[in-house]
Structure formats: C-alpha cells, structure tokens
Amino acid sequence: MSGGSNVLEISDLWKSFGDNTVLSGVDLTLAQHEVVVLIGASGSGKSTLLRTINLIELIDDGRIVLSGDDISDPRVDADKVRSRIGVVFQQFNLFPHMKVIDNVTLAARQVHGQDGAAARARGVELLTRFGLGDKVDAYPDRLSGGQQQRVAIVRAILTDPELLLLDEITSALDPMLVGEVLDLVRGLKDAGSTILMATHEMAFARDVADRVVFMHGGRIIESGPPAQIFDAPERPETQEFLARVTHR
Amino acid sequence: MSNGASQSASAADPSAGPVAAHHEVSALEIERRQYRQRASRRSVLIAVGSTVAFTVIASLIIVNTPGWEAVKESFFNWEIGRDSFAGILKGLWLNIRALFFAAIGVAIFGTLLAVLRSLRGPVFFPLRAVATIYVDLFRGMPVLIVLYLVGFGIPALDIFPRMDAAVWGTIAIGLCYSAYVAEVLRAGMEAVHPSQRIAARSLGLSHGKTLRLVVIPQGVRKVIPALMNDFVSMQKDVGLISVLGAVDAIRAAQIDVASTYNFTPYVVAALLFVAISVPLTRLTDYVAGRMNMREQIGGTV
Numbered sequence: 358m359s360g361g362s363n364v365l366e367i368s369d370l371w372k373s374f375g376d377n378t379v380l381s382g383v384d385l386t387l388a389q390h391e392v393v394v395l396i397g398a399s400g401s402g403k404s405t406l407l408r409t410i411n412l413i414e415l416i417d418d419g420r421i422v423l424s425g426d427d428i429s430d431p432r433v434d435a436d437k438v439r440s441r442i443g444v445v446f447q448q449f450n451l452f453p454h455m456k457v458i459d460n461v462t463l464a465a466r467q468v469h470g471q472d473g474a475a476a477r478a479r480g481v482e483l484l485t486r487f488g489l490g491d492k493v494d495a496y497p498d499r500l501s502g503g504q505q506q507r508v509a510i511v512r513a514i515l516t517d518p519e520l521l522l523l524d525e526i527t528s529a530l531d532p533m534l535v536g537e538v539l540d541l542v543r544g545l546k547d548a549g550s551t552i553l554m555a556t557h558e559m560a561f562a563r564d565v566a567d568r569v570v571f572m573h574g575g576r577i578i579e580s581g582p583p584a585q586i587f588d589a590p591e592r593p594e595t596q597e598f599l600a601r602v603t604h605r
Numbered sequence: 606m607s608n609g610a611s612q613s614a615s616a617a618d619p620s621a622g623p624v625a626a627h628h629e630v631s632a633l634e635i636e637r638r639q640y641r642q643r644a645s646r647r648s649v650l651i652a653v654g655s656t657v658a659f660t661v662i663a664s665l666i667i668v669n670t671p672g673w674e675a676v677k678e679s680f681f682n683w684e685i686g687r688d689s690f691a692g693i694l695k696g697l698w699l700n701i702r703a704l705f706f707a708a709i710g711v712a713i714f715g716t717l718l719a720v721l722r723s724l725r726g727p728v729f730f731p732l733r734a735v736a737t738i739y740v741d742l743f744r745g746m747p748v749l750i751v752l753y754l755v756g757f758g759i760p761a762l763d764i765f766p767r768m769d770a771a772v773w774g775t776i777a778i779g780l781c782y783s784a785y786v787a788e789v790l791r792a793g794m795e796a797v798h799p800s801q802r803i804a805a806r807s808l809g810l811s812h813g814k815t816l817r818l819v820v821i822p823q824g825v826r827k828v829i830p831a832l833m834n835d836f837v838s839m840q841k842d843v844g845l846i847s848v849l850g851a852v853d854a855i856r857a858a859q860i861d862v863a864s865t866y867n868f869t870p871y872v873v874a875a876l877l878f879v880a881i882s883v884p885l886t887r888l889t890d891y892v893a894g895r896m897n898m899r900e901q902i903g904g905t906v
Contacts, residue, residue, distance in 0.1 A: 411807055413803055413806070413807065436806075436809050436810070436811050437809065439806060439807055439808070439809045440808070440809025441809075442807075444804075444807040446800065446803075446804065448800060450800045450801060450803070450804035451804075452801065452804070452805075452819055452823075453823065454822050454823050454826065463805075463808060463810070463818065464808035464809055464810070467810060467814055467818065468808060468809040468810060468814075469809075512808070
C-alpha cells in the first residue's frame with residue numbers, strides 16, 4: 358500500500374448477501390482532506406460500501422486500509438476502528454432517551470474516556486456553532502428533521518474522526534430542510550474533514566466534491582472531478598443515470 | 606368537558622403562531638364547545654345512574670339469598686374483624702418488606718437473565734442455554750412448589766446459617782418472578798430498533814456499553830406497563846410465603862380464623878392486600894395511558 362497521507366485505501370472489495378452480489382471488486386482511495394461523493398441508483402452498493410468501511414458488514418474479499426492500518430484484518434479491535442470513523446445515517450438514529458448534549462458527547466465520555474465537563478463544553482460549542490445552541494438540553498423528538506440531522510452530524514464529528522461517512526443524510530428530509538444540513542457539510546469540508554458521502558443531491562455533489570464516483574451494479578463505473586462526471590460522462594451507464602436524475 | 610375543548614384549541618396553536626393569541630373564538634366554535642360540554646355532562650349522569658342502579662340491584666339479590674344471614678355472620682363479623690385487624694396489619698408489614706426485597710432481587714436477576722439470553726455468538730452458548738433452561742423451568746413450575754422446594758429443601762442442605770422462613774420465601778418468590786421479568790425485558794430489548802444498536806456501535810461503543818446505555822434504557826421504557834403488571838402480581842403472591850410458616854398477613858388471619866371459627870379475618874387480609882394493590886394498579890394505568898398519549902400525539906382516537 359502506498360501513500361502515507363491516504364486516509365482510506367480500498368482494494369478489490371467483494372460483498373454479497375446470499376446470491377446477491379452487492380459489491381464486485383471495488384477500488385477506492387481517499388486522500389486527506391478529500392471529499393468524495395458516491396452517486397448511483399438505489400441498490401448500486403453505495404450504502405453497503407459505507408457499512409463495510411465502518412465494519413458493520415463483514416466483507417467477503419479485499420482489503421480496507423484506514424490511515425495505514427488494515428481494518429479488514431479480523432484481529433483488529435472493531436470498536437477501536439469505529440471510534441476513529443464518524444458516521445451519519447439517513448434516518449438520523451439519535452438516541453431518543455438522551456438529551457441532545459448527551460447524544461453528542463456519548464462517545465467522548467464512554468469511548469474516548471474524556472472528562473464529562475470537557476466533553477460537554479465541546480458539545481455546547483459545536484452545537485452553538487451550528488445554530489443549535491438553544492437545543493442543548495432538549496430531547497430529539499422536540500427537534501425538526503433538519504435539526505436532528507445536524508445534531509447527528511455534531512455527534513459524529515465531536516471526537517474529530519479521521520474519516521466521515523455520510524449515508525444519504527438528506528434523503529429523509531423535507532426539501533426545505535436539506536439546505537441547512539448541506540451548509541453544515543460544506544463547513545466541514547472547509548475545515549479540512551475527509552468525507553466519503555453517498556447522496557442524491559447532484560447539485561451539492563457538483564459544488565462540494567473533489568471527486569465524484571459513480572457506482573452501478575456494485576462496481577465503480579466512472580470517477581473524476583465533478584465537472585467531468587456531470588458535464589462529460591464517458592460511460593453510457595453514467596449518462597443514463599444522470600439523464601434520469603436531472604431530467605435532461 | 607371544557608378541558609377537552611381547551612386541549613384541542615391549544616393543539617392547533619403552535620402552527621398558528623403568535624397571531625393566534627389575538628384570535629377571537631368564532632360563534633361556531635363556541636356553539637361546538639357548548640355541545641361537547643352538554644354531551645359530556647350527560648354521559649357522566651348516565652354513568653352515575655347506572656352504577657347506583659347496579660349496586661342496589663346486586664345488593665338486594667345478595668341480601669335476599671337464603672344463606673345470607675349465615676354468610677354475613679361468618680365472613681363479615683364486625684367485632685372479629687376489628688379484633689384481628691392489628692395482628693393482620695402487623696403481618697402485612699412482613700409482606701411489604703418481602704415485596705421490597707423481592708422486587709430489588711428480581712430487578713437485578715431478571716435483567717441479568719435477559720442479557721444472558723440475548724447474547725449472540727457460539728462462545729456464549731452455555732450461558733445462553735443455562736439462562737433459557739432457568740426461564741423455562743421457573744416459568745413452568747407453580748410458585749407454591751418452588752416455595753416448598755426452596756423453603757424446606759435448601760435449609761435441609763445444612764450449608765446455610767439458619768434463616769427465617771420469610772427470607773427463604775422471599776428468595777423463592779424472587780426466583781420465580783425473575784424468570785417472568787427476564788422474558789418481558791428481553792421482549793423490550795428486542796423491540797428497540799436495530800438502527801439504534803448500529804448507531805451506538807458506530808460511535809465505537811462496545812457490545813456491553815451499547816446494551817447498558819442504549820438498548821436497556823429504551824427497552825425498559827417500552828415494557829413499563831408489563832413490568833408494573835408483574836409487580837402488582839408479585840405484590841399479592843408474597844402472601845404465599847405463609848405456607849413456609851412465616852407469620853405474614855395471611856398466616857396471622859389464619860391463626861385468628863382457627864381460634865374464632867370465623868372467616869372474617871381472611872376478608873380483612875384480602876381487603877388489606879387490595880388496599881395496597883389499588884394505588885399500584887392505578888399508577889400502572891396512569892403510566893400506560895401517558896405513554897399511549899405520547900405515542901399518539903395529536904390524535905383523538
């Protein structure tokens with residue numbers, strides 16, 4: 358494996374559920390501070406790819422290397438690996454029985470062994486920065502979808518993960534609320550986060566991605582800078598997909 | 606009632622915003638509120654009327670049965686009831702203490718069993734099997750038999766210091782109810798959506814911490830009504846410790862019955878058990894009702 362500055366190096370990754378092959382030989386590399394956007398139809402393998410990186414799904418073959426460590430090795434401590442990666446889900450998955458502040462500081466306190474007061478201070482700081490300063494002690498069910506998703510993002514980034522995985526984080530949101538969440542992601546990019554995200558927001562992908570990766574049938578069909586993928590896609594699958602989603 | 610009207614009015618408020626504060630209630634709405642008030646007053650009257658009628662008819666029927674005088678003398682004798690009251694109340698205090706310690710034991714042991722039964726992976730097979738067999742065994746056995754086996758069998762082993770019969774009785778009740786409560790808790794834990802586990806594990810939380818901090822707190826909330834139902838049920842079953850010779854409310858009543866040849870002390874004991882269970886059942890209803898309301902927020906049906 359080459360390049361010490363690569364946060365993620367995936368090579369020849371295979372995954373199937375029964376007879377259904379979901380990932381067939383995926384290769385993908387993310388350099389530090391790089392934002393890579395996965396696009397593709399539902400069932401193309403985007404979510405599964407993200408879940409294998411987070412070790413929620415066991416892979417059938419291939420290698421996943423996180424900052425130089427082979428995390429597909431069964432001898433690694435999966436909990437430790439997951440604590441280095443931030444994940445945001447489509448359905449937020451906040452813990453409904455905990456206040457917002459307890460949600461966002463849970464990992465800091467319970468996994469990273471941080472002092473409760475320090476974690477709280479950091480949590481309040483981040484929540485305030487993202488316009489949630491008045492929701493610190495609220496329960497998640499009192500928040501709008503956009504607010505919940507912003508809390509979920511704060512929860513994922515509070516411990517400064519090496520890599521951020523965002524799995525269609527705006528798909529469950531009202532169109533009115535998508536903007537506030539995407540603005541936050543743009544802020545994370547500007548702050549230097551390394552992000553791998555799956556999305557259906559093509560305009561956002563074009564605007565924020567360093568690289569766009571088009572997946573189809575469990576393979577990476579085409580990848581490149583947004584201008585190239587969106588304006589001059591080479592492969593017919595990419596052209597057809599983009600024609601469908603942008604109604605061209 | 607007017608309460609209902611103001612509730613539905615306030616439910617419409619949040620979306621309307623501050624403008625609604627100056628909103629004049631329309632004549633149409635006033636008429637509707639008056640109608641609702643009249644309707645609810647009428648249903649209260651009907652309920653009161655039918656209750657009174659039923660009570661009167663039932664009492665008349667019972668009082669006019671041929672054996673009523675004899676039953677009244679042997680079950681509802683005021684003097685005997687009054688004389689036995691203090692002793693039975695003292696016995697009830699033992700039941701309450703037994704309930705207290707049994708409940709603590711059940712909370713700990715029941716949770717442990719539930720966690721053992723929900724362990725995954727082949728390594729844990731023996732633990733899972735032991736917990737499963739335990740639950741099967743203690744749910745299947747009549748409480749009375751467990752009481753005899755624990756209360757007379759274990760002391761006969763001669764390895765424990767001599768303990769009061771009530772202690773063994775409390776342990777036996779706790780062993781039985783732990784099996785029931787473990788199953789209720791396990792159902793609650795399984796009702797927590799898998800995405801909650803995934804979210805917790807994704808933060809790097811271990812399996813144990815995920816259970817303790819995320820799954821169990823939510824699982825318990827989901828089964829609070831069922832747990833309280835088990836608690837009420839245990840509250841009356843602690844009366845069974847009397848079979849081991851512990852002088853609880855039932856045994857105290859039995860002693861009085863034997864000396865007076867009158868069954869009134871049993872009725873006194875029964876009423877005392879009801880008196881402590883009624884607040885508990887009402888609390889159960891209240892908690893369950895509040896949880897339902899929270900889940901159906903905004904609806905009237």
